[in-house]
Amino acid sequence: MIKKTELTNGILVISEQIPQFASCSLGVWVQSGTRNDEPCNSGMAHFLEHMLFKGTERRTALLLAQDMDLLGGRMNAFTEQEQTCLYTVVLSEHVAQAFEILADMLVNSSFDEAELRREQGVVCEEIKMVEDETDELASDLFYASIWPDHPLGKPIQGTIESVQNFTQNALFEYLHRHYKPDRIIVAAAGAIEHENLVHLTKRYLQNGWLMRRPVSQFSIEAGPKLWWACPPGGTPNPAAVINVKYRPTEQVSICCGWQCLSQDDPRGCILSVLDSVLGGSLSCRLFQEIREKSGLAYSVETFRSTYSDAGLFGVEVSCSAANVSAVMDSIRKIFRSILAEGITEDELERARQHIKSSYALSLESSFGRMSCIVQNERVWGRQISLEELCQDLDKVKNSDIIEFSREFFDLDKLTIAAAGPIYSL
Template sequence: MSRAQRAPFPAGRRGVAASGAARSGGAGKAVTRTISEDPLGGTVRRTVLSNGLRVLTEAIPTMRSVSFGIWVSVGSRDETGPDSGAAHFLEHLLFKGTRKRSALEISSSIEAVGGETNAFTTKEYTCYYARVLDEDLPLAIDVMCDLVADSVLEAADVETERGVILEEIAMHDDEPGDEVHDLFARAVYGDHPLGRLISGTEETVTPMTRPQIRDFYRRHYTAPQIVIAAAGNLDHTTVVDLVRQALHGTPLDTDQGTPAPHRPASPAVRTRPATTLVETKETEQAHVILGSPGIDRTDERRFALGVLNNVLGGGMSSRLFQEIREQRGLAYSVYSYASQYADSGLFAVYAGCAPGKVDEVLELTRAELARVAAGGLTEAEIARGKGMSKGSFVLGLEDTGSRMSRLAKGELLYGDLMPVDALLARVDAVSLDDVNALAADLLARPMSLAVVGPFGAGDFATA
């Protein structure tokens, strides 16, 4: 198959604003603006259709591929107790067939051109994406919009995927290194939706009905809740037109709407008092997480948190890695991490070690956290932490999938896209005092402990 044609769209269409009347996918006037022409990236443009659906693109003519994603502002935290797992269940089902395509036709059409499709569910959003050659973008847009907007949710498919999801839950239970993260979330958030499993449980997935899932689908998969993002060798106007055409005649082909606002940061989620949860399993390795509530994703201290995390446990040169693995050989894997949501967050340290070494690992971890909380970091460590933050961010922009995700998350989670240079400047502006003040606050908080391994609940009663 020839790949000689560099541009997948007619040259006369490139760079034309799509602000006229929509032909389909929401009749009425769309509004387009150029967000940035970043020297480290491509031209970013944003169109809001009259039905409230948003389309963002980053045109990168030097690429030969395009990543196309449909992001929906719904995740596991939007479920009620009986609906626990519905967002993830739906993610599976949307690939099973529409009025136009069977499940086989959905997968084979993209694979036939060497592309790939996938999806994932988080606690606050769901994403469906495809990565294809630039010339095959029209096909990817048609297929992905079709499956997200017009799935039929056949009863037989519900039963098939129920079995698949129950196997996925069972497989997750056999991975203690993954299970401990869910246990820690429950230790901090308790019965709040942020403390529940994204997949749901066997008790919630087994009785879930097709009408229940379909109601969740139609309530949450609306045009104002959806952001479409694409990055690579593309033309913004053409992408918008193709999206309109693909959505024509589907439930998302509505007349009027305004984009849904991003989740507010207040009121903050109430967390549980520090507690210890132990999942008893006869494993060869113990998995432990020690941590506390952190900061939300819009907190101005988030850049200082990135630097602090890098120095504490973000790499092989980090304090925890050097102390626990390199110098003492107590664990193969040890790292710190931060999870941030609209109105809450977590900061924690994970370690996997032999069961007999858990007490020593926890003692060393607590001592290091207390040392940093009391004495802070050094200027040299701050410089290294900044370099890690900037380098990982810029290097992560070297593929179209990362760029597409950046567009969508900026729009969906923050309501804005921070230019690359501005973000790097924010990291550069982090001072020693900023990091040490955050460390004194964050690392001195009462900490919860989650453990998966051959222990009883009483083994950590004083943890």
């Protein structure tokens, strides 16, 4: 059963007790990500996530790692465009100790100057690594081409210049500005009782949130609507954009697509079906045409990224420079077919079953269950059951597919980003 409780300071506690599990996934989810980065602090959300692991008032970075290892648990974090998550997976008997460690990192991080300088070097190396990996680079170029003047179009890691300018004071200010109780979800799934999770949250997070350092030190003022909160635009681009960056590699990585649905758009099931039919399975059209029939590429797949007020859908593929033209012709051919005729009934039924099974399988782990209940709460404000998902999928018709495709997939406005041994497309 899924239960939720809102504390007096605004923190939302949500959990699903699964008695047959021996483990528990526990996470603190913050509704703040790279979308909250200002131009002068590009990459700050991601860097802050790194610095949470670098020591507190009571623990060094090494002691944090050792204390979690002593529990036999896994601890990690990730930063996305609109959220940051710090989580752990432990056996049920270690939940209280694991929670205390997470809370210590959030409430008492010291952001030590020496650790900060070392981590600046680490993140700069991460940025250089992305520059060397053409698939990551093509993805960043694609986002930048779609949203050139919005933080959704900026790389999560920031730039070397911005990262090198981060200061301890800027980290504390960012934390106070964005890590507010009413943006926090404490979530757990597995072998845990909801009442225990509420008790732990009250004990470690409700009082003294967030940092004990006086907020007045950071001159945080109320102001007009933050620029990063403005929507990037939900309509397709007025014209096609082509963005190519030369790299002396063996293959060209291509990322192409369009703006698409936001997270809460009721047509999400239609896009899920298209995602499955086009690039989400072994029998999908792109894989069968480009790899199996033509032998033009090893890897080809579709992707979808959804946010609170915008989204993307497209294709990712890597191939030899000599095959780029043929690959792009194949992609356009497949989308033309969808625009003209939609999909077959067999494809529609396979897609339905594939999506239903994939969703059910994702709930086999405690982390998958925790992630699911958090995203349902964030997007819908309620829990979406597997049965409800199945019902919505069963309502999708081929006429819906054609209507949707014609609204979003205008081939004359296809944005293409590529990185590899070519100079143009």
